[in-house]
Every structure is written in C-alpha cells, then in structure tokens.
Amino acid sequence: MQSIVVIGAGMGGLAAALRLAHQGFKVTVLDKQARPGGRSSVIEENGFRVDRGPTILVMKSAFDETYQALGLDINQRLDFVRLDPNYRVYFHDDTYVDLYADIDRMAQEVEKIEPGAARGLDRFLKASERKYALGMDFVDRNYDHITDLMNPAAGVKLLATRSYERLYDQVGSFFKSDKLQKAFSFHSMFLGLSPFDALAMYSLITYADLALGMWYPKGGIYSIIEDMLTIADDLGVTIRTNAPVQQIVIENGRAVGVRLESGEFIAADLVVSNADLPYTYRCLVPPQYRRDYPDSRLDQMQYSCSGYLLYLGVDKTYSHLQHQALYFSEDYRANLDAIFATKTLPDEPSFHLNVPTVTDPSLAPDGHSLLYLLAPMPNLTAPIDWQKTAPLVREQLLTQLERIVDPELRQHIVWEREYTPLDFQQDINAVYGTAFGSLAQGFFQSAYFRPHNKARDIEGLYFVGQGTYPGIGMPMVLISAKLLTERIVAEWL
C-alpha cells in the first residue's frame, strides 16, 4: 500500500486524506496546531462554541459530492438548515435591506431602497447566473498545459457577459443606489480582491451566495470538520496534531517524506501540502529544489487581505437580529482602498456580523447569544502594529454594535476573544497573516495561472487547499481535494 503524508488538517487537507484513504492509500495527516481544522477551526470556552473562521456555507453541492465520493450522504450525518434571508445588510444611516433566498421577496426589499431596482436585480441575477455557469467550467478541472484553458465557445460567451469589466462598475450598471452597489459587489473581498479591481466575472460568487442558497449545519461549520475526523478514523487515516513539519525531505529530486520540528522523520511515497503554498515553498522546501518558486517569484505574487475578528458571548438574546449580516461604512471606496491599495487601517471598518445562536441556541448557554464579527483588514505587509491597533478596532466595532444590536451591549458581554492578522500568521503559517487564503484570486492567479496542485520541480510533491486551484473558500478547497485525488489516482494507482 502506498503511503501519503498530508501536511495540514485544514478542510482541504482532511477532504484529500479521506478521498485518498478511500482509494486505498495509507494516509497520515500532520498538523502543527492542537486542533485540526486550520482556518475552519472553532473556539469552545465557557459554554460558548464559535466557528473561528468560515460561517457562510454556499455551493453545498461541493459538500454533498465530497461525501458521495466516499459512499456517504452528508445529509444523513449532519443537520443542515437553509438560511433565509441570506444576509441582512446594514448601512451607515441605520437603514437595512434583507437579501432573501426567495427572489420575489428580495425584489420587494431592493425596491424599498431604490424604486425600480427589481428590474435591475433580475438582470443582474441572470447575468451573474451566466457567469457562474461559464465560470464553473474553469473551476472543476485539473490543469497541465495552457491549452487546458482553451475553451473558445465558453470564452466567447464570457466576453458577451462583459466579464472583463470591473465588478463595482458593472454592478453600477444594474443598480443606481450606492447602497445596492455595495450589497451586490462586496463578495470579491472573500477572494482577496477589492470590487473596484476585481473582474466582473466574480459576480458569480454573488450569484452562488444569493441564488444557490446559504446553509448552516447544526453545531456550526466545525461540526463538518468533526464529522470528517470520525470518517478519517473509520477509514484508518492517522491524524497527528501538535506535529509541526519543519521540512519536506527531498532526495534526488523526489519527495521522500517530512521531518518534524521534533527531529522525527516520517517516510512517505508521496507528500501533499495543505499548508499555505507560498509558505510551503519558502519554508519547507530547501532552496536548491525551488526552481519553479524561488523567493523572487513568491515576492511578486499578489497576496490576499487579512481580517480582525471579535467573538462575543452576551447574556441576552435578540429577536431583531438575523443569522448573517453585513455592515457597510459610508465611504465604501475609502474602506476598500485602505485594505487593498494604501494598506492602512480603515477609518471606519465595514464588517460581517454572524449571530449563529439565532438558528442554533445550543452554541451558547441558555438565554445567551454569540456574536461573531469579522472586519477585513490589510495583510501584514501593512505597517500596522496589531498589539496597539486591536483595542482600537474592537472599540470601533462595539460602537457600531451599540447602534445595530443593543445600546447597552457592553454591559452584557460575559465572554470574548479576538483574532488578529498576527494570529493567522502564527497559528496557521498564513503568509502575511492572510485570512481567507494566501494568494488573491485575480485573473493571473486563477485557474491555469494559479499554482498547480502538482509540483513540477519535485516529483511526488502535491498541493491541496486554497493555495492551489480552484482557490479560496470551503467549496473550492473541497473541489481542490477532488482534483488532487483524481490526479494522484491517475498517476500512481
């Protein structure tokens, strides 16, 4: 039986381990942290259980397919609830709009903000649906040669959707109101791109978010990781935590195993890295073997943004809150430019507010709520001292929460934790403390142009997760595990 070591127990690393074990490989997963999950980890303290990273589950078909490939049904094992509305979007002037999964209801909502916007919504969703259908053709495939990118028919159709325009500008052709332009353009931020720079192509994510449904697994996102760990056990996958890998050991141009920081050597026929890909090359591969990714190339790559997270346990429940919400600051452009262009601290951060106890009270003690706040921030290439800055951002977020949630919120906080760009760097080895994924997903870091899941310069070294294609986000890393498995099975079985 051929052996595989997977470095990293993120969602992509675990999915790859399960699929490869199911194919008959002997798999060992090593993670530096005490708990598996990586960016999709959890904090459990004082009766509160809060997902540390992802909270928005879209493209559920990628989750269903992962389990089907293992001969399992995810819906038999986990209890999914469909969220409706998908989001409540708050604006600076104390107004809000609810973006319902039901398109007719969403249309009524946008009409309240901009009379006549229902027609724009209909056109926007149809155009985004086309981009989604065409774009997915480039997502779910392995790349070897640039010709794999060639699909003249899809290319021509994509041109017809004006996918080459800037996302924010194109959204402006569907909605006149500044509020709706914000609400329908921000999604590219999750791929590490400002909507002012991102291609209009990326409205396909907005489509996936709004039209394909948003789901919540009871117990939170981490319940998926926990279930994957149960399956790993059933399949005989060995998972070792507190096992930081120091080096991928290469002999005669071939990966032969890994050396842990403890000095222990673990031999393997193949090595798969789920750790950030630029970090893997820079820190785990000896320089003499890095023909494809020397430091000079890694330095030139475009890195994604980071984020400041605040998790609050409060001794109250709030019937006026929705499960998912966003707050947009008045000057959207200034906020995004600070994060992506000038790399400075935003004056007034926009943020994502997740209140999972609205759907699942079991995540907090009786009569309590959990509030998760995520404010996108510049990554650590910005000269921001997070020791000094974190308390200021916390203060800004609490001030906004007093307007949205409860004027007396501070008196009700009974538990809190925060997570800064420094933590992403330290815990996950996230390059420049990037949050959602390391490499921003601009055109030249997507599909064929994104680092491939197989190292060209080192035999037997592979990649899975957000650093390779298709890219950032839970559904994408699950597809990445599928593509990797297809490749390894084709090459080694």
Ligand SMILES: Cc1cc2nc3c(=O)[nH]c(=O)nc-3n(C[C@H](O)[C@H](O)[C@H](O)COP(=O)(O)OP(=O)(O)OC[C@H]3O[C@@H](n4cnc5c(N)ncnc54)[C@H](O)[C@@H]3O)c2cc1C
């Ligand atoms: C705050 C936040 C919010 C997000 N929101 C969403 C969302 O709502 N929806 C969505 O779909 N996605 C979201 N994402 C993105 C999503 O979580 C990630 O893209 C995805 O989870 C990345 O998974 P991965 O498999 O690439 O591995 P990662 O989660 O990046 O895990 C990599 C693992 O490698 C380990 N590792 C690193 N170096 C070593 C080493 N030397 N030795 C051993 N182990 C090592 C790390 O400890 C880590 O466990 C969010 C991310 C964050 C941080």
